[in-house]
Amino acid sequence: MQKSDSSSTQQGPFAGIDWFKLLFxxxxxxxxxxxxxxxxxxxxxxxxxxxxxxxxxAGAMVFLHLDHLFFKKFGLQNWYPxxxxxxxxxxxxxxxxxxxxxxxxxxxxxxxxxxxLTEVFLEVGLKSPLGRLPxxxxxxxxxxxxxxxxxxxxxxxxxxxxxxxPALESSLQIYIDEMRENRExxxxxxxxxxxxxxxxxxxxxxxxxxxxxxxxxxxRAKQLTTTLQKVPHLMVAGQTGGGKSTFLRSLITTLxxxxxxxxxxxxxxxxxxxxxxxxxxxxxxxxPSVKQAVSQLQHIETRLKERMDLLKANDCxxxxxxxxxxxxxxxxxxxxxxKTMNRLxxxxxxxxxxxxAGSHASANEIQSARRVLSQIARQGRSVGVHxxxxxxxxxxxxxxxxxxxxxxxxxxFQMLNDASSITVLGVGRATELPAIPGRAIWKSGSEMxxxxxxYLGTEEVDLLLxxxxxxxxxxxxx
Ligand SMILES: Nc1ncnc2c1ncn2[C@@H]1O[C@H](COP(=O)(O)OP(=O)(O)OP(=O)(O)O)[C@@H](O)[C@H]1O
Ligand SMILES: [Mg+2]
Numbered sequence: 001m002q003k004s005d006s007s008s009t010q011q012g013p014f015a016g017i018d019w020f021k022l023l024f025x026x027x028x029x030x031x032x033x034x035x036x037x038x039x040x041x042x043x044x045x046x047x048x049x050x051x052x053x054x055x056x057x058a059g060a061m062v063f064l065h066l067d068h069l070f071f072k073k074f075g076l077q078n079w080y081p082x083x084x085x086x087x088x089x090x091x092x093x094x095x096x097x098x099x100x101x102x103x104x105x106x107x108x109x110x111x112x113x114x115x116x117l118t119e120v121f122l123e124v125g126l127k128s129p130l131g132r133l134p135x136x137x138x139x140x141x142x143x144x145x146x147x148x149x150x151x152x153x154x155x156x157x158x159x160x161x162x163x164x165x166p167a168l169e170s171s172l173q174i175y176i177d178e179m180r181e182n183r184e185x186x187x188x189x190x191x192x193x194x195x196x197x198x199x200x201x202x203x204x205x206x207x208x209x210x211x212x213x214x215x216x217x218x219x220r221a222k223q224l225t226t227t228l229q230k231v232p233h234l235m236v237a238g239q240t241g242g243g244k245s246t247f248l249r250s251l252i253t254t255l256x257x258x259x260x261x262x263x264x265x266x267x268x269x270x271x272x273x274x275x276x277x278x279x280x281x282x283x284x285x286x287x288p289s290v291k292q293a294v295s296q297l298q299h300i301e302t303r304l305k306e307r308m309d310l311l312k313a314n315d316c317x318x319x320x321x322x323x324x325x326x327x328x329x330x331x332x333x334x335x336x337x338x339k340t341m342n343r344l345x346x347x348x349x350x351x352x353x354x355x356x357a358g359s360h361a362s363a364n365e366i367q368s369a370r371r372v373l374s375q376i377a378r379q380g381r382s383v384g385v386h387x388x389x390x391x392x393x394x395x396x397x398x399x400x401x402x403x404x405x406x407x408x409x410x411x412x413f414q415m416l417n418d419a420s421s422i423t424v425l426g427v428g429r430a431t432e433l434p435a436i437p438g439r440a441i442w443k444s445g446s447e448m449x450x451x452x453x454x455y456l457g458t459e460e461v462d463l464l465l466x467x468x469x470x471x472x473x474x475x476x477x478x
Contacts, residue, residue: 033103036110045141046102054098062091113139120171124164128155137187142432145197145220146177146450149190153181161188178434191432195220199436203454206254206464214254216411216442217451224442224451228255228343229320231409231444232381235399236390237424238413243438243453244390245274245349247411250456251388252278252347253464261342265300267293269353277458280470290354294365297372300346300385304375306336307383319343319384343384346376351391352398370400377406394424410443411453 040046061067071080081090093100114136121133135152142148153161158181161168169176174192181188201218209215212227236244252275255262264284268275275286287293307319313333316322322330322341330338348354354361354369361369376387389407391398414435415421418428425443433439438453 032107032110033100036103036106037099039138039140040102040106046099051098051102054101055095058094058097059091062094067094110139116172120168123171124167126156126160126164134161134188142191142429143449145195146191146193148432149192150182151188151190153186153188158188161190177436178432180432189432191434193220197439197450198452200438200455201452203250203254203456207257209254209258211259212255213258214251215454217438217440217453219449219451224449226409226444228345228386233377233387233407234389234409234411235394235404235407235424236388236411236413237394237415237420238392238430238440239416239420240392241437242413243440244392244413245270246438246455247440247453248274248347248349248388248390249277249458249461250454252284252345253456253461255345256281256284256468257464259343263342263344265296265344265346267296267346267348267354269293269348269350274349275347277461278465281465281468282470290361291365293348293354294361294369297369300344301372301375303344304372304379304383304385306333307341307385308379309333310336310338310341311383314338318382322384341384343386345386345388347388347390349390351389352393355398374400374402377403394420408444411440411451412443413438413440413453 037046068077068080071077081087117136118133121127127133132154134154134156137150137152139147139149158179161179165176165179168174168190172192174194175196177191177193177197179188179190197220198218201223203209203215204223209225210227212229213225214227216224216226218224236247238244252264252266256264256278262283264278265287266275266278266284267287269290275288278284279286285296287296310330310333311318311322313331314322314325316325322338327339330341332338355366373387373389376385379385380387387403387407389399389403393399394404410424412421412424412430414433415424415430418431421428421430424430425441425448427448429441429448433441433450436452438455440451440453442449442451
């Protein structure tokens with residue numbers, strides 16, 4: 001009875017239309033692109049310039065009445081908005097159409113991803129006996145190459161997802177770096193990319209790296225290098241085993257081999273083992289204890305002052321201007337020779353050791369070491385003294401905020417918690433790194449990119465530096 005009633009009301013042109021479904025579709029078509037636009041703006045991935053340019057072009061078209069031609073060509077003249085409200089609405093939509101197109105495109109991508117995922121889950125057997133599949137929650141770019149997809153786990157464990165990893169990779173044509181479970185949300189994050197990230201990488205042709213430059217690591221696209229001019233001071237942070245000392249080893253070796261005038265002071269507060277390979281080399285001083293480190297820093301403080309006097313006497317604003325003056329034309333100052341002045345690289349492995357309780361120096365000495373570090377961080381760039389600090393603990397106790405603020409380049413290996421990652425990078429990105437030694441985030445200015453830092457073993461370093469080694473017990477250099 002009821003059935004015949006309903007069929008009698010569904011006659012005419014609208015017969016057979018499922019209104020609920022239609023309204024839902026309209027709602028979806030209108031709101032989904034808007035949500036995508038909001039996400040796009042929040043994650044900074046919407047091409048703002050292009051969208052605005054498109055809007056400008058559309059605005060110009062309306063201004064020149066070219067849109068009338070368009071309506072005419074398709075016989076839609078009667079549809080042209082003539083009332084003020086509809087006309088302004090029309091102009092508004094047209095001028096923001098770049099954003100709408102982008103949002104619509106993202107919606108189409110998202111829908112096709114959900115469709116593909118459903119097929120893949122069925123293919124790899126991620127379907128419960130009740131027919132439930134993992135639910136797609138979101139998928140967005142973490143940086144230029146890496147994306148994060150969040151799935152509702154449904155009734156599946158992380159182990160089941162891990163078993164399906166190779167199948168997921170080949171079906172979706174992606175490279176999965178890591179799967180991470182969020183117990184409290186019942187979800188699983190998949191960090192992936194469309195291009196492979198190497199898990200071990202070497203420096204390409206170390207002798208050909210230009211002076212002042214060093215390799216940060218390999219991104220998914222290329223070998224990333226920077227220079228001490230762009231990044232005068234550097235922080236290397238990360239939990240134990242991440243690859244801090246290995247990174248320092250490759251950086252020191254590169255700078256040493258390609259800058260024959262540089263001097264190095266390496267403070268190794270982890271028992272003197274990390275920098276053992278740099279002992280007995282001309283131009284390198286290895287300091288293995290807190291006590292010696294403190295007195296070495298005081299010594300550098302004096303050198304800093306001498307360097308500033310030299311720059312002043314030679315009328316130079318910084319070390320680059322000073323080094324551009326031919327050696328014979330440089331002026332000396334009271335007992336300090338201008339001939340030998342060049343850049344000095346000060347590297348500290350595990351800076352926290354120097355400042356935390358239990359170190360073998362008095363409170364006064366530690367205080368003065370803190371002061372000198374802060375001075376180097378502030379003034380070092382112009383006088384050519386570069387500070388490279390590695391630490392497991394980037395907090396204020398281990399590293400003065402003022403020093404940290406001047407360490408403009410940051411290489412951050414995996415961190416245990418968001419708080420540490422935020423302290424170093426300003427975001428929790430380092431906790432999302434896969435647990436692969438050497439995998440890190442490089443941050444300099446607004447640039448933040450995932451890299452695989454180069455691996456250079458101690459044996460390789462020994463071979464590379466063999467010809468520079470001094471005979472044991474030769475006199476210490478200044
Ligand atoms: N870039 C890399 N590529 C491949 N393996 C690496 C890389 N960096 C480090 N490793 C591996 O990880 C191990 C630990 O690295 P490393 O000693 O540099 O860590 P760390 O961060 O200095 O740790 P800690 O804080 O305990 O001193 C190395 O012995 C090496 O085997
Ligand atoms: Mg180390």
